[in-house]
Amino acid sequence: MAYVIATETKVDVKGVIVPADVNDAFFKATEEKKTKGKEDFFAMQAKKETTKGSETSEARKKLQLGVDAGIKTTDEVKAYLKSTFALRKGDKPHAMRF
Numbered sequence: 001m002a003y004v005i006a007t008e009t010k011v012d013v014k015g016v017i018v019p020a021d022v023n024d025a026f027f028k029a030t031e032e033k034k035t036k037g038k039e040d041f042f043a044m045q046a047k048k049e050t051t052k053g054s055e056t057s058e059a060r061k062k063l064q065l066g067v068d069a070g071i072k073t074t075d076e077v078k079a080y081l082k083s084t085f086a087l088r089k090g091d092k093p094h095a096m097r098f
Contacts, residue, residue: 008097009077009080011071011073011077011081012071012072012073013070013071015070015071015072016067016070016071017066017067017070018067019063019066022063022067
C-alpha cells in the first residue's frame with residue numbers, strides 16, 4: 001500500500017517540453033477481451049502468466065527521460081521524491097511540515 005502526503009515542496013517545471021503524442025490516448029490501457037468459456041479463460045490465464053512483469057518499451061523510456069531532463073531540482077529534492085513515506089506509531093501527519 002502506498003501513502004501520499006501533501007507537502008509545500010515546489011519543483012520548477014517551466015523547462016519541461018511535453019511531446020504532442022503524450023495525451024489521454026497515450027496512457028489508455030488496452031482493453032482485454034471478455035472470456036466466454038473455459039477454453040478462453042485458460043488461454044487468457046496462460047497469456048497473463050507469460051506477460052507478467054513485462055517491461056516498458058524503449059520508446060516510452062526515451063520519452064520519459066526527455067521529459068525528466070527539463071525538471072531542474074537539487075539532489076536533496078530528488079532523494080526526497082524517490083523516498084517512500086511511512087507513518088510510525090505516534091506520528092501525527094496533521095502536525096508534520098515538509
